[in-house]
Amino acid sequence: MTRRQRRLxxxxxxxxxxxxxxxxxxNAMRDSIVFFSTPAAVAEKHIAxxxxxxxxxxxxxxxxxxxxxxxxxxxxxDGTATLPVAFKGILPDLFRxxxxxxxxxxxxxxxxxxxxxxxxxxxxxxMPKVVADALKKQGHWKDDYGAKPDYNAKSAGxxxxxxxxxxxxxxxx
Amino acid sequence: xxxxxxxxxxxxxxxxxxxxxxxxxxGARWHDQALMNVARSxxxxxxxxxxxSFAALVTLHxxxxxxxxxxxxxxxxxxxxxxxITGVWGNHEGSMLLWVLILALFGxxxxxxxxxxxxxxxxxxxxVQAWIASAFYLFILITSNPFLRIANPPLEGRxxxxxxxxxxxxxxxxxxxxxxxGFSISFSFAVAALLEGRIDAAWxxxxxxxTLLAWIFLTLGIAMGSYWAYxxxxxxxxxxxxxxxxxxxxxxxxxxxxxHSLVVMEKRNALKVWTILLSILTFSLxxxxxxxxxxxxxxxxxxxxxxxxxxxxxxxxxxxxxxGSLSLYAWRASALKQGGLFAPISREGALVLNNLFLTxxxxxxxxxxxxxxxxxxxxxxxxxxxxxFFNLTFAPLFLPLMIAVPFGPLLAWxxxxxxxxxxxxxxxxxxxxxxxxxxxxxxxxxxAFAPLAIGLAVFVIAGALTDLAERTGLFRVPLxxxxxxxxxxxxSNWGTVFAHAGVGVALIGIVCETTWNSExxxxxxxxxxxxxxxxxxxxxxxxxxxxxxxxxxxxxxxVSLDGKRLGDMTPSKxxxxxxxxxxxxxxxxTRGASQLYISLGDTAADGAIAVRIYHxxxxxxxxxGPVLMAxxxxxxxxxxxxxxxxxxxxxxxxxxxxxx
Numbered sequence: 001m002t003r004r005q006r007r008l009x010x011x012x013x014x015x016x017x018x019x020x021x022x023x024x025x026x027n028a029m030r031d032s033i034v035f036f037s038t039p040a041a042v043a044e045k046h047i048a049x050x051x052x053x054x055x056x057x058x059x060x061x062x063x064x065x066x067x068x069x070x071x072x073x074x075x076x077x078d079g080t081a082t083l084p085v086a087f088k089g090i091l092p093d094l095f096r097x098x099x100x101x102x103x104x105x106x107x108x109x110x111x112x113x114x115x116x117x118x119x120x121x122x123x124x125x126x127m128p129k130v131v132a133d134a135l136k137k138q139g140h141w142k143d144d145y146g147a148k149p150d151y152n153a154k155s156a157g158x159x160x161x162x163x164x165x166x167x168x169x170x171x172x173x
Numbered sequence: 174x175x176x177x178x179x180x181x182x183x184x185x186x187x188x189x190x191x192x193x194x195x196x197x198x199x200g201a202r203w204h205d206q207a208l209m210n211v212a213r214s215x216x217x218x219x220x221x222x223x224x225x226s227f228a229a230l231v232t233l234h235x236x237x238x239x240x241x242x243x244x245x246x247x248x249x250x251x252x253x254x255x256x257x258i259t260g261v262w263g264n265h266e267g268s269m270l271l272w273v274l275i276l277a278l279f280g281x282x283x284x285x286x287x288x289x290x291x292x293x294x295x296x297x298x299x300x301v302q303a304w305i306a307s308a309f310y311l312f313i314l315i316t317s318n319p320f321l322r323i324a325n326p327p328l329e330g331r332x333x334x335x336x337x338x339x340x341x342x343x344x345x346x347x348x349x350x351x352x353x354x355g356f357s358i359s360f361s362f363a364v365a366a367l368l369e370g371r372i373d374a375a376w377x378x379x380x381x382x383x384t385l386l387a388w389i390f391l392t393l394g395i396a397m398g399s400y401w402a403y404x405x406x407x408x409x410x411x412x413x414x415x416x417x418x419x420x421x422x423x424x425x426x427x428x429x430x431x432x433h434s435l436v437v438m439e440k441r442n443a444l445k446v447w448t449i450l451l452s453i454l455t456f457s458l459x460x461x462x463x464x465x466x467x468x469x470x471x472x473x474x475x476x477x478x479x480x481x482x483x484x485x486x487x488x489x490x491x492x493x494x495x496x497g498s499l500s501l502y503a504w505r506a507s508a509l510k511q512g513g514l515f516a517p518i519s520r521e522g523a524l525v526l527n528n529l530f531l532t533x534x535x536x537x538x539x540x541x542x543x544x545x546x547x548x549x550x551x552x553x554x555x556x557x558x559x560x561x562f563f564n565l566t567f568a569p570l571f572l573p574l575m576i577a578v579p580f581g582p583l584l585a586w587x588x589x590x591x592x593x594x595x596x597x598x599x600x601x602x603x604x605x606x607x608x609x610x611x612x613x614x615x616x617x618x619x620x621a622f623a624p625l626a627i628g629l630a631v632f633v634i635a636g637a638l639t640d641l642a643e644r645t646g647l648f649r650v651p652l653x654x655x656x657x658x659x660x661x662x663x664x665s666n667w668g669t670v671f672a673h674a675g676v677g678v679a680l681i682g683i684v685c686e687t688t689w690n691s692e693x694x695x696x697x698x699x700x701x702x703x704x705x706x707x708x709x710x711x712x713x714x715x716x717x718x719x720x721x722x723x724x725x726x727x728x729x730x731x732v733s734l735d736g737k738r739l740g741d742m743t744p745s746k747x748x749x750x751x752x753x754x755x756x757x758x759x760x761x762x763t764r765g766a767s768q769l770y771i772s773l774g775d776t777a778a779d780g781a782i783a784v785r786i787y788h789x790x791x792x793x794x795x796x797x798g799p800v801l802m803a804x805x806x807x808x809x810x811x812x813x814x815x816x817x818x819x820x821x822x823x824x825x826x827x828x829x830x831x832x833x
Contacts, residue, residue: 006517013517025537028561031561090775
């Protein structure tokens, strides 16, 4: 085999693998990508029941109700709209009223968001970036959300954790 | 005083790095030995000063000096000593200091043990190493100084994030950083080779041990992090396809490819240009990982509130180093001479295939990790790419790679005999078929996927053993001869066997855990019994306990199997008063390679407690596999041929391969 043939074989093989990979990626992109939404955007866009998405916002104060057998309901709001959420399972340690939360699931026919995963963050001043952005965009951002304690040093930020810090999630399939 | 001394040491380290990044380059250009030798002494001195700076920060944390912002924010006087020390890198500033300490450590090691390197190559390598170091010293000093003081020192600190108060923090970040940063050496070697315009098989022999060392630590670091997440988070997951995890997986995939292409380059002097590119890419992915994590740019469940100026600074470092090295590559790579020829079916061909699949798999992870970011920048849409995406892309690419793994070591260099290799793998294939048949019968018409995947894993393991049997002539020559041959077999061959078998072992663990995992989620009152996978777990009661810096609610379960008592499990929930936060401490009971797992949820008003119980069959194999891989890497590293600093040996004849 000459150098040229060898090189063509290599290039051909590589292109074949890359084509397969591209097909896989495009296929996966179509089916497995989940969009993020806030309660206000849900009200606006009329997302179809059964379509999976991630809902982000603040857990409304006084809305958390524990039902039987680990069922919980709470409301997620973003200042304009609120959306009732139902979840069955164990909430993450940092799930609290008045704090940021991201839930993944779909709306049911009655307009309740059935979450199968609830994520909360392991930092008491934390608000999910998507939530903060959405709130800012709608002009509901208050500076005390995630406010940084001010000692005297301007560099002092809110508490941070190591690169390798692990997440806290609550999930139930 | 200590804080100021630490800060000053870091400034001095920067000054030394700046000297190290210029003087040796000039020396190499002017062929001045004295100037080139500056690299060695500055690299060692730099290590000394960074180590002093790091020691200063450790001292501040250990003595709980709350007049330093970093200590105040991340420590507490009641915190156990081990977490006072590990808390040093449990925060942004400290972890960046650890990053540069490890960078200086690798530079120092090259300086100390690189006596057999050509002088100009060593000067170039250390100079490139110092460029990276200078950039990161500046980053720390300008945006993330860990030694800042508070004017009115508070009496008590804000404590370390409770999730991080775990032994995992002592091991996982240092390991991971040793891996990440270790790839800087292969990067520096690659850039040095491009600057010199010269590269040969000896280059690969020098780079390989460093790459191997970094790879071993990265493998262990990722496995350790995965196990930490598994027991600390309380819901039994061990891999989330989270951006931060992907950030460590990408350099691992590229690094694994690099290890294999270095073999080709060392043995056959081929694939030079590709190996250089891979060295650059591997470290670029490590830098990208640092950027993704440190900038907080991704909405990751890991990303904590971070400062945007830092992100911009790291992005700048990223652009300069990745852009610069790739431009240099585009400009100089064509000057490198082409290497040896080989047929597509050959050991080289198999290693190229390995590289192809590993880098493609790495590319899909890259797309899945960065696509949401790109889309948000371009259209403003926010999406999340989760596990389903990676299961649909990464897994199909890994399957053909796994099938090919046993063939590689059985093919000859230059021109291989695929049919011959297949014939030698018949036994492994039969073992795989038996495994599939037995599992199929045992699960009786369950999912077909699990038995097939385990069959593949058995094929990989049996294939690795076949390679060993072939090389020692086991079953063909008398046992004593085979044993003698096994003793004489180069350790790098043993390394291959263990590392490849480790891949199979991990796959078995992954498949068993995901397919036959059983869970019970419900609320329990004292004396309630939960049944899972044949085990009975009785909740005996709940007690309160006071820890050093937390209060703890401990539940006691008695576990029995068929009426026979196996032991107690005591999961707990810890409440850290300083941060008003709670952590879940799961209880684990190990049965062989399987584990029972209990974690607690909220307590209801009537005293019932929410519990989550899992039975995870063969789950320990998921981490035992990587440990085997790392052990294989270690064996390979201890091969005389590769030992760091060993005199350049004459080419070792592969005379101990089984003569056909």
